[in-house]
Amino acid sequence: MNEEIRLANAADVPRVKEVTDAAYHPYIARIGVVPAPMEADHVANVAAGRVFVVGEPVAGVLVLVAEPDHLFLDSVSVHPDVRGTGLGRRLLRFVDDHARALGLPEVRLYTNAMMWENQEIYPRYGYELVERRVDGPYDRLHYRKVLDPRAGSGAGRA
Template identity: 40%
Template sequence: MDVVRAIAVSAYSQYIDAIGRPPAPMCADFPSQIRSNWIYVIERASGDVAGYIVFFPMSDHMFLESVAVHKDAAGQGLGKLLLAHCAEAARGCGLDEIRLYTNEKMTSNLKMYPRLGFEEYARRSEDGFSRVYFKKTLSST
């Protein structure tokens, strides 16, 4: 659990100044997520945990709550592997869509998710955060 929190801090602390407080993933209840079996980690060849993803099925889509890769492992394709695992799990649950949200001040995410096939479908203010909602329809293969 400590390693997952450390990855969240590594990945999300850069946004504290822009948002004005820690991003929601930095405050996540990781013990509960671990007990619920909705968190998955990815390791480096050395066996060190380098990233994680949290997702769970809803009635008509897979909800992607959080994905993070330690900044020291950024750019190695680990985030894409984690997202592919989420898509595979969605298909395994009979779901053909992934949904997520990100903070509107996380501008790198606003550029990244469309490159990964997600489309914006809503913007809302919730829990004091200005959120941008994305969805991705999965192919049947």
């Protein structure tokens, strides 16, 4: 899958929801609540320019929020049909490149403590655990990645 990672548009919203739901649905039983990305306002996030997608049909989704001192990776979703193809890695590289393009020095994210897979994945991509915090029904692990401003992978290019 070498399609360009692009900003989502209104026509993408149904597929953004479908991919997000497919990616996070398996965690409902494990964590005991619906994961927050499944309850996000996809229409508002797309309208605000926070959602990036890849694939035709869309197979990968990023929700990114630029803050004054960092880029917040609100969610990353890869459709189960394309897991294991390197798409998740490509999306994470795009996040780094996007943060650098915005002049932001780091990326922050959190994941549910019961999503064990992510506790293995994020450190492999340079993220360090900074704290564990309970937010309502969610037990979250907060990570950050300080970026080398000179690096760049070009992952958003086809």
